[in-house]
Amino acid sequence: MRPLLHLSGLLLSCLLLQSGPLAAQPLQLPEPLEVLPQQDPAKVELGRALFFDRRLSGDGTVSCAVCHIPDEAFADGQKISGAYPTNKHWRHTNSLLNVGYLDVFFWDGRSRSLEDQALGPIHSSFEMNLNPRFLVAKLREIPEYQELFVKACGGGATQERILDSLAAFERTLVVNDSPFDRYLRGEDEALSAQAKQGLEIFFGPRGNCGQCHSGPLLSDQKFHNLGVAELPELISDPQHRTTRNFFLGEMGLPPMERDPGYYAISRREKVLGAFRTPPLRQVEQSAPYMHNGSLGSLSEVIEFFNRGGGEDPNKSKLLKPLGLNEDEKQALEVFLRSLSGSYPQVRAPRPPGL
Numbered sequence: 001m002r003p004l005l006h007l008s009g010l011l012l013s014c015l016l017l018q019s020g021p022l023a024a025q026p027l028q029l030p031e032p033l034e035v036l037p038q039q040d041p042a043k044v045e046l047g048r049a050l051f052f053d054r055r056l057s058g059d060g061t062v063s064c065a066v067c068h069i070p071d072e073a074f075a076d077g078q079k080i081s082g083a084y085p086t087n088k089h090w091r092h093t094n095s096l097l098n099v100g101y102l103d104v105f106f107w108d109g110r111s112r113s114l115e116d117q118a119l120g121p122i123h124s125s126f127e128m129n130l131n132p133r134f135l136v137a138k139l140r141e142i143p144e145y146q147e148l149f150v151k152a153c154g155g156g157a158t159q160e161r162i163l164d165s166l167a168a169f170e171r172t173l174v175v176n177d178s179p180f181d182r183y184l185r186g187e188d189e190a191l192s193a194q195a196k197q198g199l200e201i202f203f204g205p206r207g208n209c210g211q212c213h214s215g216p217l218l219s220d221q222k223f224h225n226l227g228v229a230e231l232p233e234l235i236s237d238p239q240h241r242t243t244r245n246f247f248l249g250e251m252g253l254p255p256m257e258r259d260p261g262y263y264a265i266s267r268r269e270k271v272l273g274a275f276r277t278p279p280l281r282q283v284e285q286s287a288p289y290m291h292n293g294s295l296g297s298l299s300e301v302i303e304f305f306n307r308g309g310g311e312d313p314n315k316s317k318l319l320k321p322l323g324l325n326e327d328e329k330q331a332l333e334v335f336l337r338s339l340s341g342s343y344p345q346v347r348a349p350r351p352p353g354l
């Protein structure tokens with residue numbers, strides 16, 4: 001008995017030494033991101049051509065890539081997105097990295113597939129402003145496009161094939177080799193000591209970020225109200241107001257002096273001002289942040305959560321003031337920066353037929 005007892009005592013003290021006497025239960029880390037199914041290369045090529053083609057807009061000036069800029073993590077670096085000429089948008093552009101993993105799209109979750117999502121910007125009056133049926137007619141008259149469609153889809157241009165190909169292209173925009181990803185796959189040295197401290201804050205009780213930024217994508221794909229303040233210009237500027245109230249009207253809602261978020265879809269008062277938790281890969285490259293781009297940097301985001309979020313009667317009960325010290329805030333930021341890896345360096349092809 002003696003030696004055994006001795007051994008278990010030793011084990012116990014090793015454990016205490018490793019985690020410190022105050023450490024709680026072991027961290028619940030997400031599973032690594034799985035590899036997405038390989039996309040058909042011909043569809044991806046067609047999708048890439050469409051993604052960069054300004055002829056997908058009414059006046060021939062706006063392509064998907066105008067707002068989802070490859071070098072800006074497929075976001076656009078602006079608070080509020082650009083819009084169809086002479087108009088103004090009302091929301092911040094999402095990054096498209098890792099969208100292939102999502103089941104719920106847009107800040108308010110109003111779309112449930114990438115194929116469905118892609119129709120939105122094409123016909124939206126304040127984005128690309130083109131009748132999709134007219135787009136099909138245009139593409140059918142361009143022999144080079146016709147060839148690409150036949151190669152990718154076995155037939156000429158249709159709305160469905162346009163949307164399928166755009167979605168296939170978007171599913172190739174993956175980041176899964178960040179230091180954090182490598183750490184999850186067992187490379188202990190992929191994260192610095194400071195990044196590991198940040199990881200503990202993120203997933204542990206100090207920060208509780210992982211309650212919502214959960215799972216391999218670091219998003220629960222659910223809706224939470226954080227009390228992010230409205231941007232004053234969205235309320236005061238007539239063009240921003242026009243866009244918001246037009247959008248609300250299309251959703252069957254009366255004009256409002258705020259962004260209703262998920263309420264526009266679910267119509268429950270409780271979710272007024274709730275937005276989908278964004279996935280966080282490459283987040284250091286997609287500033288500014290939040291549905292209205294109102295927070296300019298990662299350190300502002302961390303300060304925001306450290307205060308317990310903003311003010312709103314519907315604010316999530318999961319947010320509490322955190323009392324992080326400077327050292328902890330730094331570590332959390334270093335961790336967020338460890339979510340960056342490499343992603344396909346996509347360039348615009350020569351527009352087919354031009």
Ligand code: HEC
Pocket residue numbers: 051056062063064065066067068081082083084089091092093094095096099102104105106107108114117118121122126127128166170
């Ligand atoms: C005028 C700017 C603009 C153009 C053009 C545009 N987008 Fe977007 N995109 C946005 C904005 C802004 C959002 C967020 C809107 C919202 O949530 O209501 C968004 C959201 C998305 C999302 C959802 C991402 C997520 O995390 O849920 C996808 C996917 C997407 N766009 C793909 C496309 C594709 C494909 C095209 C071209 C057919 C396109 N976009 C054209 C500005 C634009």
Ligand code: HEC
Pocket residue numbers: 202207208209210211212213223224225226228275276277278279280283286288289290291292298301302305306316318319332336
């Ligand atoms: C209650 C759920 C919840 C918790 C807890 C939470 N987040 Fe978030 N996070 C969200 C939602 C929802 C948004 C988007 C809110 C909006 O746009 O109004 C967001 C936005 C962000 C963004 C901006 C991303 C972008 O692309 O705009 C970052 C960065 C972020 N969170 C990091 C953190 C960190 C770090 C913590 C912990 C200190 C944390 N979050 C805790 C739900 C949460």
